[in-house]
Amino acid sequence: MKMQIKHPLVSVIVTTKNSETTLRKCLTSVRNQTYKNIELIIVDNYSNDKTYTISKRFADKVIKRGHERSAQRNVGANTSKGLYLLFLDSDMYLTKNVIKECVEFVKIKNVDGLYIPEKIIGSSFYVKIRNFERQFYTGTVIDAVRFVSKKIFDKIGGFDEKLYAGEDWDFDKQVRRMGKTATIKSFLHHDESTSNFFSYIQKKAYYSLDIKHYRDKWPNDNDVQKQLGFWYRYMQVFIENGKWKHLIKNPILTCGMMCLKICVGALYLLSRIK
Secondary structure, eight states, X not given: OOOOOSSOOEEEEEEESSOHHHHXXXXXXXXXXXXXXXXXXXXXXXXXXXXXXXXXXXOSEXXXXXXXXXXXXXXXXXXXXXXXXXXXXXXXXXXXTHHHHHHHHHHHHOOSEEEOOEEEEOSSHHHHHHHHHHTTTXXXXXXXXXXXXHHHHHHHTSSOTTOSSSHHHHHHHHHHHHSOEEEOSOOEEEEOTTOOHHHHHHHHHXXXXXXHHHHHHSTTOHHXXXXXXXXXXXXXXXXXXXXXXXXXXXXXXXXXXXXHHHHHXXXXXXXXXX
């Protein structure tokens, strides 16, 4: 019988670039976890603000590496010592029991990857729409695991560094092919307070230029058809498992969300034409 380590080391890998406005809060949320056996690794994409200085105050290890998150996450994971890995962006803040619940879950349920629910924070109406939308995706193929065993990470070979769009979906697909996944109850906050409709569309336009490489990597794959197709992405994910009730209860947010998704969908269609 395999003996379990009571408090296994968890390596938290935070990718950054010019993140001084959110990084301190992100790293503080990691250090304030109720679970304490944590290794904090920051991989900085050559920031020119105070990101590196802030990182040095909190992290066990700070690495400078670019260009995209795939490469940053891989170098962080490959230099880690933890039995488990947690991947965070620098604008994400953990609630205090996230890592504790993740460790307990994987030990009891013997799973290889965990989804962590997100609540998007900010004061604008745009952010309210984004937070409303995000709640429908938790644990679906539109979501992606953030907490994984180092064993399965190594077995997969990490994130595909040829992708800068869909790399998290690609990694998630391989985790699900090789092991079991689940969703915890504790959540994290994703800070989009400085974002707006135009910056969001600009970001999606950037990712749309590369999403075809992810699509081509998994031809005729059912998950990819759901992630990038109209029916699931615009209809089914919002009505399955009784979720349609939230649409009826929040008509204004529903209309705003659909308008936002129509704009993103138009970008995707343009990317397919190119």
